[in-house]
Amino acid sequence: MSEVSLVVNGRRVGGTVEDRTLLVHFLREHVGLTGTHVGCDTSQCGACVVHVDGKAVKSCTMLAAQASGSTVVTIEGLADGAELHPVQAAFKEHHGLQCGFCTPGMIMTATDMIRRHPEGLDEATVREELEGNICRCTGYHNIVKAILAASKTMARSKGKAASKAKKAA
Amino acid sequence: MYQVNYHRASSVAEAAKLAKSGDAQFLSGGMTLIPAMKARLAAPSDLVDLAHIAELKGIKVSGKTVTIGAATTHFEVANDEKLKKVAPAVAHLAGLIGDPAVRHRGTIGGSISNNDPAADYPAALLALGATIATNKREIAADKFFKGLFETALKDGEIVTSITFTAPAKAAYEKFRNPASRYAMTGVFVAKGKDGVRVAVTGAGDDGVFRSKEIETALTKKFDASALDGLQLSPADLMSDMHASAEYRAHLIVVMAKRAVSAANA
Ligand SMILES: Cc1cc2nc3c(=O)[nH]c(=O)nc-3n(C[C@H](O)[C@H](O)[C@H](O)COP(=O)(O)OP(=O)(O)OC[C@H]3O[C@@H](n4cnc5c(N)ncnc54)[C@H](O)[C@@H]3O)c2cc1C
Ligand code: FES
Numbered sequence: 298m299s300e301v302s303l304v305v306n307g308r309r310v311g312g313t314v315e316d317r318t319l320l321v322h323f324l325r326e327h328v329g330l331t332g333t334h335v336g337c338d339t340s341q342c343g344a345c346v347v348h349v350d351g352k353a354v355k356s357c358t359m360l361a362a363q364a365s366g367s368t369v370v371t372i373e374g375l376a377d378g379a380e381l382h383p384v385q386a387a388f389k390e391h392h393g394l395q396c397g398f399c400t401p402g403m404i405m406t407a408t409d410m411i412r413r414h415p416e417g418l419d420e421a422t423v424r425e426e427l428e429g430n431i432c433r434c435t436g437y438h439n440i441v442k443a444i445l446a447a448s449k450t451m452a453r454s455k456g457k458a459a460s461k462a463k464k465a466a
Numbered sequence: 467m468y469q470v471n472y473h474r475a476s477s478v479a480e481a482a483k484l485a486k487s488g489d490a491q492f493l494s495g496g497m498t499l500i501p502a503m504k505a506r507l508a509a510p511s512d513l514v515d516l517a518h519i520a521e522l523k524g525i526k527v528s529g530k531t532v533t534i535g536a537a538t539t540h541f542e543v544a545n546d547e548k549l550k551k552v553a554p555a556v557a558h559l560a561g562l563i564g565d566p567a568v569r570h571r572g573t574i575g576g577s578i579s580n581n582d583p584a585a586d587y588p589a590a591l592l593a594l595g596a597t598i599a600t601n602k603r604e605i606a607a608d609k610f611f612k613g614l615f616e617t618a619l620k621d622g623e624i625v626t627s628i629t630f631t632a633p634a635k636a637a638y639e640k641f642r643n644p645a646s647r648y649a650m651t652g653v654f655v656a657k658g659k660d661g662v663r664v665a666v667t668g669a670g671d672d673g674v675f676r677s678k679e680i681e682t683a684l685t686k687k688f689d690a691s692a693l694d695g696l697q698l699s700p701a702d703l704m705s706d707m708h709a710s711a712e713y714r715a716h717l718i719v720v721m722a723k724r725a726v727s728a729a730n731a
């Protein structure tokens with residue numbers, strides 16, 4: 298057994314778990330955050346993607362014990378109260394989901410992708426970056442559309458915040 | 467997954483000591499070992515986590531000499547600015563491995579210790595004539611890769627870093643398996659202090675190998691046209707549900723041509 302302690306969506310959580318406990322099972326069963334899904338046994342589908350210390354990882358391919366000491370963000374940690382995160386809002390607006398099973402992983406992958414490409418995204422890059430996320434429903438078109446739209450909205454609001462800060466100074 | 471005991475090492479010496487417990491295995495990025503344990507294809511009694519050992523991490527470039535710590539992730543290799551300047555082919559190769567989430571965790575040390583016959587890094591190390599340092603000794607890449615999932619590593623031996631001299635010209639071309647995205651055939655071509663070296667992954671029946679035919683042709687003329695009409699024997703190549711040995715024999719030449727053109731560009 299291992300003592301694990303991590304910060305999940307800003308809250309410190311911990312406990313004693315079997316060493317073989319996967320991070321995804323720790324999140325779902327010990328912390329009660331069931332937004333993170335398990336879609337495969339082979340580390341290929343990406344339904345389980347969360348951010349560990351600021352990077353998108355497959356939580357089905359990491360032990361809770363490996364993540365001990367880390368800061369984790371899950372799909373439940375993105376919205377600001379009742380206000381959806383821009384990527385969540387874009388998925389809603391552009392019909393980026395049908396059954397919704399892949400969506401938490403898609404959105405966590407998308408937020409990581411947008412953060413790593415401050416210069417902006419194009420369609421080919423988005424499709425390449427979605428390599429590790431599988432969707433059985435949408436055919437990906439609207440997912441790609443949603444991510445491109447969110448990346449633009451986020452760049453705009455960043456630009457606005459920056460010019461506000463400049464004016465204030 | 468079967469029960470396992472997890473240990474986190476904070477130094478190479480501690481990891482070596484911990485590895486003596488039961489039937490232990492090292493855990494680096496876990497991108498190969500954890501899926502194998504989930505499928506019950508691997509069942510170590512103990513896991514010794516190397517990912518928190520500072521001395522195993524990072525990329526050093528001094529002049530033409532590049533040293534990459536074993537626990538450096540694919541993501542770090544793909545995005546290192548100094549490496550991109552002296553050996554862009556290696557950074558490019560790391561960026562082709564798996565997907566972004568796999569690259570955030572998977573490491574070079576884990577990849578070469580595993581020596582999957584379709585893995586990308588073994589081709590680079592063999593073509594670059596790299597040296598693999600362990601906690602016990604230094605091993606030339608030519609002696610390190612021994613066959614399917616086999617290396618020169620002894621029980622409990624830890625890869626600590628990989629060193630190579632940046633080549634004058636190099637490129638890696640990978641024909642991805644459309645489903646798994648592993649190399650169905652990948653060719654790394656390098657022209658450096660030891661002349662032209664060409665390594666092929668994803669195609670050999672016995673894992674990564676050097677193609678003497680292609681090396682000889684490219685030594686005469688380092689240009690794609692030097693490979694026109696070259697036919698490789700399918701005898702020692704892999705046949706599986708994805709492609710026959712004959713198909714791979716052809717693909718090696720096609721990928722080698724593309725790699726030389728990219729290296730010359
Ligand atoms: C979806 C997916 C797609 C992938 N696609 C590709 C691909 O396209 N190309 C490719 O090359 N790979 C691919 N991989 C594999 C990936 O690159 C792994 O990261 C790599 O093979 C293993 O590295 P790791 O750090 O994750 O090692 P681990 O899984 O932690 O370990 C692998 C093995 O190496 C041993 N080991 C680890 N570190 C050391 C060390 N320092 N010294 C001695 N032994 C050690 C372990 O004991 C274990 O036996 C993919 C993996 C996944 C899940
Ligand atoms: S559940 Fe993690 S990749 Fe499929």
Ligand code: FES
Pocket residue numbers: 393394395396397398399400431432433434435
């Ligand atoms: S919306 Fe159903 S799997 Fe993607």
